[in-house]
Amino acid sequence: MRSYPATVSSLIHHCTFSVLRRTLSLRSPATVTTPMANGSTTATEDSLRRALADKQSTIDARGSAIRQLKSSGASKSEIDEAVKALNNLKLEKTSIENQLKASISGDSGTSRDAFRQAVVNTLERRLFYIPSFKIYRGVAGLYDYGPPGCAVKSNVLAFWRQHFVLEEDMLEVDCPCVTPEVVLKASGHVDKFTDLMVKDEKTGNCYRADHLLKDYCKDKLENDLAMSADKAAELKHVLAVLDDLSGEQLGAKIKEYGIVAPDTKNPLSDPYPFNLMFQTQIGPSGASTGYMRPETAQGIFVNFKDLYYYNGNKLPFAAAQIGQAFRNEISPRQGLLRVREFTLAEIEHFVDPDDKSHPKYSEVKDLKFLMFPRDEQMSGQSAKVLCLGEAVSKGIVNNQTLAYFIGRVYLFLTRLGIDEKRLRFRQHLPNEMAHYAADCWDAEIESSYGWIECVGIADRSAYDLRAHTDKSNVALVAQEKFAAPKEVEKLVITPSKKELGLAFKGSQKMVAEALEAMDEKEAMDMKAALETKGEVQFEVCTLEKTVAIKKNMVSISKEIKKEHQRTFTPSVIEPSFGIGRIIYCLYEHSFYMRPSKAGDEQLNVFRFPPLVAPIKCTVFPLVQNQQYEEVAKQISRSLTAAGISNKKDITGTSIGKRYARTDELGVPFAVTVDSTSSVTIRERDSKDQIRVNVDEVAAVIKDVSEGRCKWNDILQKYPAHTSASADE
Template identity: 35%
Template sequence: MGERDKYAKLVELAKRRGFFWPSFEIYGGVSGFYDLGPLGTLLKENIKRLWLDYFVTKHSDMVVAIETPMITPEIVFKASGHLESFTDPIVSCNKCGRVFRADQLIEDALGIKVEGKTPEELTKIIKEKGVKCPVCGGELGEVRTFNLLFQTYIGPYSRDRGYLRPEAAQGMFLAFKRVHTVMRSKLPLGIGQIGRVARNEISPRQSMIRLREFTIMEVEFFFDPSEKYSPPFERFNSRLNILTAEDRLKGVEKPTTYDAEEAVKEGVVKNEWLAYWMVVSKEFVKELGVAEEETFFEEKLPDERAHYATQTFDQMVKVSRWGWVEVSGHAYRGDYDLSRHMKFSGQDLTVFKRFPEP
């Protein structure tokens, strides 16, 4: 049986057995939205409980869970940089008017990776390589950016603009000072959250893998970078399969296996806590049924990283239909978010550090 046939049969089985099906089905459906049926809802709850166990309960000495709103005032995303940077490149067909995500269109047509390239660079590739509209064969226009935030209004006044959050992180950054106080001003401190998010994806595909609304599970971990920490690597098997940015630039496709602590010492991972949470994530995915050899961490190149990150690893998992897909992201954000929110709010989000001696 081909992978396409196997996938089609699994999707059909999921519908019949009550795991999931397209939302708004009687009206023809809308891409990027799915309902969870009775069994799908129970399966999701099992996954959420397991995630809480790994990331919160097993780390109750330093991680707590909170819940924050999905609707967020505009000022928050001005401060975080999402209004400016949370974008994807799009291109329109001059003939039929259809709109496509430009980087995916090029990758599908030419089989080359173009993630992180500017709209101007993508336009040049389209023109030079003769990439056409995949629907009607028409000429494509100039590549431009499209913001992925869903916009709404808070209350009856149009000036009170808000957005559906695309990640849970900002709520945790805004609550940091209060949670830090509640937890008796201790560092390191992890804040976890499970909640709904929304991203106005240009062309959702890959069924349940790429959605416009979904549940996300996140931890933001706060620590003093001037302190020397010893994360509890002994709690888990600390081997990590890593494909570094340097190896990617050399054309290497196979990841290298590192001990997590050695990866930090060798400078492969810039921070010990980043390496530790990568280990936890690997073990969590392993308990979900993914073998170690079927997952690795891919370091993002500088032009692929989000605007807030100094180092990022995507956890990749191999699936039979689409090959390697991202299931989690691990970013070393530094103090970017807290410092930006201090600047835009005028509030002090620093913490008091007590030294043994004055």
């Protein structure tokens, strides 16, 4: 997925920075927890703020009246009565404040913070992940995956390969993390892969400008209960348009609100762009500049010609890559959601731009799930359940292939264990869309941080292949051979190098390239404007400005030519997955607490589906007994031979404590050896137990772990087992 930094609007909306909109989305998760994406305030909050303001005015007036009573020598009983009435008003004000706090925070207040802390504490204590280089106080934005975290990640990626690479017959590649500068120059990353940064003018500490403004607005909305409804609406609007503010606008807001460095309270510099890539040198001379890749997709694009040949020169086809990506975040936070090194899984599906149908579209078109089209966002509505096929037929989703991958992403995430009620597909707003993109959707998962963009699914047209064709002078194109020669009307754009050189001097080449890159509609509109006006304003994205094109600078016409084949640049449908973000949201969606058997403590449980659970099964003897331990080893060997990850526990602690330990790791099944012929199998969430012969254990666990049958089917087949030790 790529690019979604909250940076300069003019850069986002134009030119090569747009290449990053797909990549950066993994960096900058949306955290708005209200569906009021246009920044409007809710009616309830509005009325409560007005009521609070009115109550405060009444309190002020009563306070003045009491002071007048005292100065005029009123009786004590009269003053006491007035003070009592004032205190009642203050109690009413407190009640309104509490209602307002509840309205503002909803589920995202302290309960969310407490839940998140419980999840993170459990994850770090059980070594799912920990801060990297911990004994040296760590480095922000870098994390290590421990044994269970590695297992979960490995299982997620294995399912991703099965669900996408194998199912769609994709071509998987593995490209270097170190990328030459010329590649990232062509893609636009060298010039435009930026976030806006401000510095503490005294200490030099750096902060992301949009983060400071967002934190200020959220803090005021949650804590300044005396704020007027108009001011609250203003701050909500700022939050809604934050990603679209230019550097100048961000700086103006920071000054207007008096925002200072959070640590020192020192004044801040004006915002300026900071490139997020890690730069390095290739070779000992230092003459060849490279970067740690900020995404994996460029390796696929530059290999298109060879991959196309490998695929028999046929379209459509998809290439996929899983690998590490690197972004030098200004101020990493939110744990695994914003890091400096992370795993991406990306697909580039190459398709004929004139035919974006998909042969397997019928398999997903009847799916129904939460979708958030741009019209609903802009009108202040909420996400709603839509049928995917209906969304395509109404033109909400641009084409079948894009819709097919949206449907496949939905199935992938929900089968991993993401709660479908907290998963939505949000369409990019016009200000988020790259100028060349046909349509873009983000799979957003709700967590304690709000709605987090975890997968980007974009129709990027032919931008990437054209950019590398222009830079490398190697044609990254496809051909369609005709059965018989065809007469084809061709658009011919011929810039006048002489006239462009006189007008634009050193910028001549970029203007000429921009003219030649126009599509048919844009070119014919220019032709008509030049014929009527003699001059037209033309935006050159590589120059980041608009220039005046005169009639003598370019010739635009259509010619009839006879062709034996059609040569074209394929369009790209790109699903891009932030694996770390998906895994963190999976942790939150899987976590819950239940009381112990004694009821004196809450036990942590991860309800991972067997598909992704780090360990599928634990095996332990009920008591320390040589015979039982031998049976446990036998069962463990049979599980391993069947490809089922398992762990033996012969510590001798109580069975309840051993169950609790494995539940906290998300292990779905536990085998307890209490005889030499048959054993019990316990299911984690229901705590139901069945009796199974020793030689059948591996087959039963394998069937239910790999989805061949459900636990309820197993319950019908094998006798139930009840025991006081079954509970914690």
